[in-house]
Amino acid sequence: xxxxxxxxxxxxxxxxxxxxxxxxxxxxxxxxxxxxxxxxxxxxxxxxxxxxxxxxxxxxxxxxxxxxxxxxxxxxxxxxxxxxxxxxxxxxxxxxxxxxxxxxxxxxxxxxxxxxxxxxxxxxxxxxxxxxxxxxxxxxxxxxxxxxxxxxxxxxxxxxxxxxxxxxxxxxxxxxxxxxxxxxxxxxxxxxxxxxxxxxxxxxxxxxxxxxxxxxxxxxxxxxxxxxxxxxxxxxxxxxxxxxxxxxxxxxxxxxxxxxxxxxxxxxxxxxxxxxxxxxxxxxxxxxxxxxxxxxxxxxxxxxxxxxxxxxxxxxxxxxxxxxxxxxxxxxxxxxxxxxx
Amino acid sequence: xxxxxxxxxxxxxxxxxxxxxxxxxxxxxxxxxxxxxxxxxxxxxxxxxxxxxxxxxxxxxxxxxxxxxxxxxxxxxxxxxxxxxxxxxxxxxxxxxxxxxxxxxxxxxxxxxxxxxxxxxxxxxxxxxxxxxxxxxxxxxxxxxxxxxxxxxxxxxxxxxxxxxxxxxxxxxxxxxxxxxxxxxxxxxxxxxxxxxxxxxxxxxxxxxxxxxxxxxxxxxxxxxxxxxxxxxxxxxxxxxxxxxxxxxxxxxxxxxxxxxxxxxxxxxxxxxxxxxxxxxxxxxxxxxxxxxxxxxxxxxxxxxxxxxxxxxxxxxxxxxxxxxxxxxxxxxxxxxxxxx
DNA sequence: TGCGTCTTCTGAACCGGTTTAGGCAAACCT
DNA sequence: AGGTTTGCCTAAACCGGTTCAGAAGACGCA
Numbered sequence: 001x002x003x004x005x006x007x008x009x010x011x012x013x014x015x016x017x018x019x020x021x022x023x024x025x026x027x028x029x030x031x032x033x034x035x036x037x038x039x040x041x042x043x044x045x046x047x048x049x050x051x052x053x054x055x056x057x058x059x060x061x062x063x064x065x066x067x068x069x070x071x072x073x074x075x076x077x078x079x080x081x082x083x084x085x086x087x088x089x090x091x092x093x094x095x096x097x098x099x100x101x102x103x104x105x106x107x108x109x110x111x112x113x114x115x116x117x118x119x120x121x122x123x124x125x126x127x128x129x130x131x132x133x134x135x136x137x138x139x140x141x142x143x144x145x146x147x148x149x150x151x152x153x154x155x156x157x158x159x160x161x162x163x164x165x166x167x168x169x170x171x172x173x174x175x176x177x178x179x180x181x182x183x184x185x186x187x188x189x190x191x192x193x194x195x196x197x198x199x200x201x202x203x204x205x206x207x208x209x210x211x212x213x214x215x216x217x218x219x220x221x222x223x224x225x226x227x228x229x230x231x232x233x234x235x236x237x238x239x240x241x242x243x244x245x246x247x248x249x250x251x252x253x254x255x256x257x258x259x260x261x262x263x264x265x266x267x268x269x270x271x272x273x274x275x276x277x278x279x280x281x282x283x284x285x286x287x288x289x290x291x292x293x294x295x296x297x298x299x300x301x302x303x304x305x306x307x308x309x310x311x312x313x314x315x316x317x318x319x320x321x322x323x324x325x326x327x328x329x330x331x332x333x334x335x336x337x338x339x340x341x
Numbered sequence: 342x343x344x345x346x347x348x349x350x351x352x353x354x355x356x357x358x359x360x361x362x363x364x365x366x367x368x369x370x371x372x373x374x375x376x377x378x379x380x381x382x383x384x385x386x387x388x389x390x391x392x393x394x395x396x397x398x399x400x401x402x403x404x405x406x407x408x409x410x411x412x413x414x415x416x417x418x419x420x421x422x423x424x425x426x427x428x429x430x431x432x433x434x435x436x437x438x439x440x441x442x443x444x445x446x447x448x449x450x451x452x453x454x455x456x457x458x459x460x461x462x463x464x465x466x467x468x469x470x471x472x473x474x475x476x477x478x479x480x481x482x483x484x485x486x487x488x489x490x491x492x493x494x495x496x497x498x499x500x501x502x503x504x505x506x507x508x509x510x511x512x513x514x515x516x517x518x519x520x521x522x523x524x525x526x527x528x529x530x531x532x533x534x535x536x537x538x539x540x541x542x543x544x545x546x547x548x549x550x551x552x553x554x555x556x557x558x559x560x561x562x563x564x565x566x567x568x569x570x571x572x573x574x575x576x577x578x579x580x581x582x583x584x585x586x587x588x589x590x591x592x593x594x595x596x597x598x599x600x601x602x603x604x605x606x607x608x609x610x611x612x613x614x615x616x617x618x619x620x621x622x623x624x625x626x627x628x629x630x631x632x633x634x635x636x637x638x639x640x641x642x643x644x645x646x647x648x649x650x651x652x653x654x655x656x657x658x659x660x661x662x663x664x665x666x667x668x669x670x671x672x673x674x675x676x677x678x679x680x681x682x
Numbered sequence: 683t684g685c686g687t688c689t690t691c692t693g694a695a696c697c698g699g700t701t702t703a704g705g706c707a708a709a710c711c712t
Numbered sequence: 713a714g715g716t717t718t719g720c721c722t723a724a725a726c727c728g729g730t731t732c733a734g735a736a737g738a739c740g741c742a
Contacts, residue, residue, distance in 0.1 A: 007698055018722045023700055033720060053463040054404070055698030057395045058727050065443070074429040074641065078422025079624045088415040088446045095445070095456075100465055102406070103444040104436070105429045115436075122394040124441055232628045257625065264630035283420045284598065287573045288629070289605035300415065348728055359692045364730055374690060396728030399697050 006049045015043045026051060057123075065100040066090075066310060067125035071112040072132065074105065076227045079254040081282050082299045083131075086153075089303020090129070093311065113142060120146045127310045129153060130162070133198040151310045153302060154198050155321075163319045165305045169199060169279075170206040172295035172327040173249070176277050177210035179293075179329055180247045183337050185275060189220040189245035191234040191255055200226065203251045203279065220245060224255065231255025235262040239274060246274060246338040253278035253285055256292055260334065271336030281330055290333030297327045347390045356384045367392060398464075406441040407431075407651060408466035412453040412473065415446065417568045420595040422623050423640045424472075427494075430644020431470070434652065454483060461487045468651045470494060471503070474539040492651045494643060495539050496662075504660040506646045510540060510620075511547040513636035513668040514590070517618050518551035520634075520670060521588045524678050526616060530561040530586035532575040532596055541567065544592045544620065561586060565596065572596025576603040580615060587615060587679040594619035594626050597633055601675065612677030622671055631674030638668045 012019045017040065024032045025040040032040075057063050068090075070083060077083065087101065094101055102125055106112045116139065119125050127149035130139055133156055140160050143150045155166040180188055190207040193200030204221055211219050222237065224230035231250060235258065238245055250256035256278030263270050270276055270290055278285060278294035285292035305322045312319035353360045358381065365373045366381040373381075398404050409431075411424060418424065428442065435442055443466055447453045457480065460466050468490035471480055474497055481501050484491045493505040521529055531548040534541030545562055552560050563578060565571035572591060576599065579586055591597035597619030604611050611617055611631055619626060619635035626633035646663045653660035 005698095008700095009698075019699080020701075020723080021721060024721090027700085031720060036720080050462050052399075052698050053465065054395070054398045054402070055727090056700080058393075058399045058698080058729085059700045061395070061727075063395070074426050075624050077425040077429070081419025084418040084424070084446065085415050087444065088418070088448075091446050095447075095452075098459075098463070100443045100460075100463075101445070102441045103428065104442070105425070105432050106436075107429075111436075118439070119441075121391050122439070122441075124394065228624050228628050254625070258628035261628045261630040261632075283416050283569050284595070284625075287569050287599035287602045289602040291602075349730095350728075360729080361693080361731075362691060365691090368730085372690060377690080393728050396697090397730080399699085399728080400730045402697075 005052075006047045008049070008051065011040065011044045011047055011049050014047060015040050061123070062126050063123055064098060065102050065125045066094060066307075067102045067104070067119050067128040068131070069104045069106060069112055069115050069119070069128065070131065071106050071109060073107075073225075073227070075229075076225065077105070079228050080226070080252070082280070085299035086131075086303040086306075089300030089305075090307040091303075092300075093304055093307035097311065099311075109138075113138065116142055116146065116148075120148050127151070127314050129306050129310065134196050135198065135201070149310065149313050151306050151313065151319075153306060157198060163309050163313055163321050165302055165309060165322045165324065167297065167302075167324040168326050169203050169295075170209070170326070172279065172297075172329060173203055173206035174210040174213075175329040176249055176279075176293075176295060177207060178214065179331070180249070180275060180277070180335060181214050181216070183247075183275070183335065185247040185338055186216060187219070187243070187245040188216075188247045188249060189238050190222070191231055191238070191248060191250045191259065192221050192223050193226040193251040193255075195223050197226070200251060207249055224251075226252055226255065228254045228258045232258035232262050235259035236266075239263060239266055239268065244274070246340075247335065248274065248276050250276065250278050253280045253282040253292060253294055256294065256334075257284060257288055260288055260290075260292070269339075270334055272339045275335035275338065277335050279327075281327075285330075285332070288334075293332045293335040294330055295327040296330050298324070346393075347388045349390070349392065352381065352385050352388055352390050355388060356381050402464070403467050404464055405439060406443050406466045407435060407648075408443045408445070408460050408469040409472070410445045410447060410453055410456050410460070410469065412447050412450060414448075414566075414568070416570075417566065418446070420569050421567070421593065423621070426640035427472075427644040427647075430641035430646075431648040432644075433641075434645055434648035438652065440652075450479075454479065457483060457487065457489075461489050468492070468655050470647050470651065475537050476539065476542070490651065490654050492647050492654065492660075494647060498539060504650050504654055504662050506643055506650060506663045506665065508638065508643075508665040509667050510544050510636075511550070511667070513620065513638075513670065514544050514547035515551040515554075516670040517590055517620075517634075517636060518548060519555065520672070521590070521616060521618070521676060522555050522557070524588075524616070524676065526588040526679055527557065528560070528584070528586040529557075529588045529590060530563070530579050532572055532579070532589060532591045532600065533562050533564050534567040534592040536564050538567070541592060548590055565592075567593055567596065569595045569599045573599035573603050576600035577607075580604060580607055580609065585615070587681075588676065589615065589617050591617065591619050594621045594623040594633060594635055597635065597675075598625060598629055601629055601631075601633070611675055613680045616676035616679065618676050620668075622668075626671075626673070629675075634673045634676040635671055636668040637671050639665070 025037045131153040133154040150162045152164040192204040222234040281294045281296035309319045366378045472494040474495040491503045496507040533545040563575040622635045622637035650660045
């Protein structure tokens, strides 16, 4: 229970060597004979010594922890399973290295910036993950100024010194639109995510492009904040118009599921009266009715890639960008041939 | 950018006093004259000094961080918005104190126990939140042995030295069952959560009780792991029987939403053919069709209460249990009068 | 005036590692 | 043989705070 915690001095004394040598042996650095190294490690093992993280932190000026600051309305956060999966993915690479993840959930951008500053001035973390990239993201110059290694989740639209993990959403959106067109849809609308968020505006641009490439006129788009409530509102507006779209492409699954609910509520059949597609392929999509046609993404792959990249960056001082394979369309029941085109 | 980080020694030199006195002034402890204190703090301010968390950690043997270890399948984790809200609640009390939250998401119980051990042996955290309480929870004796302060989320079924934050699920479940009975339902089934989890088995017991108190025969119950997939399976089994229930009480909302999907898929109308209720009132419930009748709980209140209690426990050595107000039934469209009772 | 007490403050030890300058042999030159 | 290199190791400084024993001065009191 309360054994007086064995320290490096105990190990050194027991082995009849200096503290320094124990330290060298532990971090296997040159200048220790093979026998000594083995003997020291054996004694450390026997004494049950684990080097004090705190002491190590102080002398090495590292904290052995990585940070993730999430600035989202808890409500939006709750309906989006991205982060749990992402974090689970990150952990698979952090845990074996003995690194911890420090998580902050903050309500607004101002608090967010303050949080980064205090993470740094407290020396709480050795690096951070930058998620939900925004246009002209102020966090990038901030972190650069603070000298904190970072990895961005998504490709920034500004000059950035940090490696990024990104995936091109264009093919997924394009595939969705082409699929809908092949089913006979001509009036296709888009419920976009937040235009302030890069993946929000990029998915929207991909949607516009796909339509024009198919030679169709621009479709209706409604901007939202990615929340379920906003998705429902948008769906209601679209579907109660004089001549409503026959298909709606939602920028994420939670909004699409809300759209499904709205369609049902309005007495519309899905997909006969309106086709609905989502984005992300969250767990729910398989179990709503009709099951949601959507684009599969892999948040835990993001996590793993981001974790590895950040580790590389910190160890090597540089790390290459990672391009994750684009999401593919998963065809289920929520999109079909329009009854009245 | 890379100012050579001002330390306590700089402040002491500038103020013409000893390091010790600066430390005393900072932690406002007796033995410092009012003038000195003011002058020192002013100089600290001017120099932009923030005491090094790392040095502080080493000498005080505290880490100024709290831990949360989540042992859940990422898939289940993703569809349940409890943790994001809970964490947001926790942060509101940690952040002002300068405390950080260290999060671990682990795949299984063995890793979980190992994680607690290493959090302690690394001195990574000063206390932890124990969520998803299980029967005869092995984490309680473990943490007791490790001497780590903890707060349990839910009332343990064994002797526990830790304060707990709990809410009685019984009234919510009972209210739901009574409501269904009042609508005319007699064959009511329950899709229970994991029996290994305390809230899973307690909600089930509440269900059984409510039926027997109403003088009805025991209803069907199916155990699940709280996952969306399991909820869908259970619903399918229940609804494809010879004489299916007219109402199903699900132990959480994600499963209930899956149940809604299954009912639709089977061509059943909700609530005419089958009524469905959930538990937790997650964001989605308002936007599925029909909107889900469920029991409202407040995860961020749990977070705040748990945070405060853990702080009290660490500061005072003891803290009282907290009983959160029981969840109330929120009536929406998914439950109604059975057409064929 | 002398003595005890209180307040304010200092110096040094301490937390538990890492790191650097340097000592001492043994091995390697030529 | 003498000088240099090399390998292994030690002692001490250092990271930046906290804490404790005790010094110095102010004050009260007999």
